Amino acid sequence: MESMTISEVSKAFQISTRMLRYYEKIGLIKSISKDDYAYRIYDETAIRRLQYIIIFRKLHIPLKQIGVILDDKKQQDTLRILQEKIVELNDEIEACTMIRDILNVLTVSLRKSVENEIYLELIKNQDLLEVTNALLLPKSNLKEEYKMNVLNNANEKLESKGDIRILYLPPATVACSHYMGENPEENAEKALATFIKESNLTVLKPDFRIYGFNNPSPTKDMEQYGYEFYVTIPQDLIVESPLIKKEFPGGLYAAHCIKMGDFHEWMSFSEQIKASKEYEMEWREPHGMGGCMEEHINAYSLYHGDMSEFTQLDLLIPIKRK
Known part of the structure; x- marks a missing residue:
């Protein structure tokens, strides 16, 4: 090769x-x-x-x-990791199976009631509750509260896989660091880190936030691309070259948290927003990624010296109600 x-x-x-x-x-x-x-x-x-x-x-x-x-030449750690993943998947399968079985019970009961034109109050229907409880746990004398906890746990396992929040980012004055060329994220971040340190931003504005986005985004025909960082600053703070001062308009965003490096989740995240019945994408500034950005979580901790690197990002997609 x-x-x-x-x-x-x-x-x-x-x-x-x-x-x-x-x-x-x-x-x-x-x-x-x-x-x-x-x-x-x-x-x-x-x-x-x-x-x-x-x-x-x-x-x-x-x-x-x-x-x-x-790096596991003896493959013992590899075997352990794969076995742990199987256990994790089995838990998810069990959670999905439990919820599917409960939905089947509800569907069968409702179908009968609709055919007979007898409309049930689902939560109060004792026969339905008894069948549902039987699915939640093996036969036992455990309390009803514990049975519901099992269903709650199953729900939490599934919800954690597709966490999307809707939030409003307020307008802000920002200092911008942009780099076009080899290693754009690293080079843009170096200038940003220097500015944060020299301006004493961790003291002047300890609640500062950092957003980043491709500008321009990579293409099939372009070897290099650019990356730009925004850091929120006090409105009267002087910003000197190579950074420039801008106004970020803010707005409504859908947010999805990822571990650093899981950038492939951009695709599934955007597909979920496209499928939403309540919201739709609203392309707006900054235009590098059509308004999409990445917020670097715990920025203060990193630049204050409490962390060595960013470990989490919020993927942000600009949206509006349909």
Whole structure:
């Protein structure tokens, strides 16, 4: 297998250059550099590791555990990780099965009542409650409250998989750091970190927030792309080059929290918003990603020195009511 550039790898495996750079940053793959070539090169070893990463991500294995698997020569840790994942999936299957069985009971009972034109008060129907309770737990003398807790637990397991919040971001004055070229996120963040430190922002505005977005977004034909950071600041704070001062209009957003690196969730998140009966996307400024942004969670803790790196992001999609 021949070596490939970052652009060639991105096209061949349908994975963003940003994701490749992140995998390299956390040590999952390595690139090599050539004196006469400006871009990253991935050799056969890196490409093979990437193939494993893609497979295990599709199996919902976290990146941290994938790192363990890739370096596990005796494969004992790999076996343990896969067994733990099976247990986790079995719990989810059990939760789904329980809820499906309860829905089947409700459906059968309702169908009979509709056919006989006898309309039930579902919550008060004793026969229905008894059948539902029988599904929640094996036969026992446990209290009704405990039985409902089992259903609640099943519900929580399922809801945690598709957490979407609706929130309003207030208008704000922001300092903007933008970089176009190799490693745009890292280079834009370096200038941002310098500004936060030199302006003493953790003291002046400890509730500051940080948003980021591609600007411009990568394309199939463009080797490089840009990234821009916004940090909220006091309105009267002086902002000097290379950063510039802007006004962020704010607005209504759908938010979905991810672990750093799980950028593939952008696709499923946007599909959920497209399928919403209540909200629709509203493309607006900043236009780099059509108004979509990533909020870096716990920004104060990072720049105050309590954390070494960002571990969570809120994916943000601008929306409006239909």
